Amino acid sequence: MNGAESQHDVVVVGGGLAGCEAAYQLAQRGLRVRLVEMKPHKRTPAQTSDRMAELVCSNSLRGAALSNAVGLLKEELRRVGSLALRCADETSVPAGGALAVDRERFAEAMTREIEAHPRITVEHREVTEIPAERPVILATGPLTSDALAASLAAAVGAEHLAYYDAIAPIVSADSIDWSRVWKQSRYGKGGAVRGDRAAQREQTAQPDRAAQPEDAAERRDDAEAGDEAYVNCPFDEAQYKAFVQALVASDKVEARAFEEVRYFEGCLPCEVMAARGEQTLAFGPMKPVGLTDPRTGRRPYAVLQLRPEDEAATAYNLVGFQTRMKYAEQLRVFRMVPGLEEAEFLRMGSVHRNTFVDAPALLGPAMELRAMPGVHLAGQISGVEGYVESAAAGFVCAILLAQQLRNESLRPPPPTTALGGILTHLGRKQPTYQPSNITWAHIAPLDPAHGKLRKRARYEVMAERALRDLDAWWAAG
Known part of the structure; x- marks a missing residue:
């Protein structure tokens, strides 16, 4: 030098x-x-x-x-x-x-x-x-x-080598319909809380699904360690199946002709998971295990969870819902989620290349x-x-x-x-x-x-x- x-x-x-x-x-x-x-x-x-x-x-x-x-x-x-x-x-x-x-x-x-x-x-x-x-x-x-x-x-x-990594959308807390969602830790840790803004700031979040533990035991360990007080958006069976169909049929951003799409299994786009089978999401990021809807007293058919993005909980991330859908499709499909019908999207989901x-x-x-x-x-x-x-x-x-x-x-x-x-x-x-x-x-x-x-x-x-x-x-x- x-x-x-x-x-x-x-x-x-x-x-x-x-x-x-x-x-x-x-x-x-x-x-x-x-x-x-x-x-x-x-x-x-x-x-x-x-x-x-x-x-x-x-x-x-x-x-x-x-x-x-x-x-x-x-x-x-x-x-x-x-x-x-x-x-x-x-x-x-x-x-x-x-x-x-x-x-x-x-x-x-x-x-x-x-x-x-x-x-x-x-x-x-x-x-x-x-x-x-x-x-x-x-x-x-x-x-x-x-x-x-x-x-x-x-x-x-x-x-x-290259593959695509995907980013989940973020919605404004003020735009969530809090009458349709609730907060609850899995497995009875922390109780269920209906969505008032004061309680909202006190609630905590679970680990990102993108962690992708290597086996069932570690997945259980992660859950027991504190899936704390996510915001839960509940689906009945009909809502869930319609949502999955919309994900599969949605218009996606396509790779350029000279690029090979190789996804990391720990961060799959939600529509890729949905295309693998109707129940893939229900056993993945939308699994309702350990959750009880306080309005019905029952476990929902499926749940989409939201995690606070900042200390003040002014914005929420759609956990596990990385996506390569086009922006207009994201608005259409994600507003099918109970509680997000009028959601304001502060950041849209997107895909990006990962080189290694x-x-x-x-x-x-x-x-x-x-x-x-x-x-x-x-x-x-x-x-x-x-x-x-x-x-x-x-x-x-x-x-x-x-x-x-x-x-x-x-x-x-x-x-x-x-x-x-x-x-x-x-x-x-x-x-x-x-x-x-x-x-x-x-x-x-x-x-x-x-x-x-x-x-x-x-x-x-x-x-x-x-x-x-x-x-x-x-x-x-």
């Missing part, structure tokens, strides 16, 4: 969760970082703010219980000084057994921390090819530009491209999925790079931890590599000496072991 560039030890491209976390961790270790972010000069189709670390899909960071793999990952990040988790905790909104944030306050807090750090310089411009400086971390996220993705594909000699590489084939143990030493990948471009996982990938990448720059032997997080599980996923070869949230399958299994434990008990023991091993790894530092 030369000129102004010589004043920096590392270049980080991308000011999302992974890029901000990586830049912060490197700077905290005494390294000078140049963080390059294209906003405000250019935004992706999914972005609406000029702040860094913008959460574009949901405000939920999912389950908090240690018996949940992502809950363990969050606790590990807290213990090792993650910027993203500190800002998330500081800007959290009521969410029962989940961690959800006020997304504007969260982005403000992250941006403020990055811009104020004495060893981080922020440069606003678009990067269209892999920078010549080394080392560099590419953390450009799911909407990596076509030009940069093409540069990356040419460098590694492998075709990058075949990490097991391309990345080495330090998340470094084998074909281009000094070029590291972090976040969703490497194939992790989810807000917490993206921040964790940025953290791990920074830690390993810092070790390299100090000429130390690599000391990755132990494979018994959720942070180690991030690396396990990135290195685990698959017939067709796909992005993934953190799951217990990414964490080293228990020793057989523990005997046969029920799933939840096994997860709790694994979490205890993970935190113990993490603390030892971190202390050895």
Whole structure:
């Protein structure tokens, strides 16, 4: 590097969760970082703010219980000084057994921390090819530009992959017909509350379905951990079937001819789920289990749930209803939902591309491209999925790079931890590599000496072991 560039030890491209976390961790270790972010000069189709670390899909960071793999990952990040988790905790909104944030306050807090750090310089411009400086971390996220993705594909000699991710609509709280809906926690936790605005602000939200736990036991754990006080829009059988038919028949935004549509299973558009079978939604995001309509005393046939988008509960997200329907169709179909007949839509649902590489084939143990030493990948471009996982990938990448720059032997997080599980996923070869949230399958299994434990008990023991091993790894530092 030369000129102004010589004043920096590392270049980080991308000011999302992974890029901000990586830049912060490197700077905290005494390294000078140049963080390059294209906003405000250019935004992706999914972005609406000029702040860094913008959460574009949901405000939920999912389950908090240690018996949940992502809950363990969050606790590990807290213990090792993650910027993203500190800002998330500081800007959290009521969410029962989940961690959800006020997304504007969260982005403000992250941006403020990055811009104020004495060893981080922020440069606003678009990067269209892999920078010549080394080392560099590419953390450009799911909407990596076509030009940069093409540069990356040419460098590694492998075709990058793409699929569509979808965003759920948001409605104004004032436009909900509160006489037709109610608030209630699942499984009798928190009781049922009819929709007055004072109570509305006191209620909490459940984890986003996009968490997509890996098995039925974890799905149950998530529910028992606190599906707290969503707004419930109840359907009878006829209403539900008409709604499903409308979703299937709706006019959708089609992919361009040269783009292959490959959805992430944890964030399927609602109309894709509906097309898989009439009862798919009723056993998915619209399952009525654990809910009783106070007007009838019975469980509805199906329920569409709404989650508060901000601390004041002025807006609500249609949980699990990511969509690629055209805007006019969204207004028509979603106003079939009981209580949303006259809903004001503050944000329409949309789809966006997610670009990622075949990490097991391309990345080495330090998340470094084998074909281009000094070029590291972090976040969703490497194939992790989810807000917490993206921040964790940025953290791990920074830690390993810092070790390299100090000429130390690599000391990755132990494979018994959720942070180690991030690396396990990135290195685990698959017939067709796909992005993934953190799951217990990414964490080293228990020793057989523990005997046969029920799933939840096994997860709790694994979490205890993970935190113990993490603390030892971190202390050895």
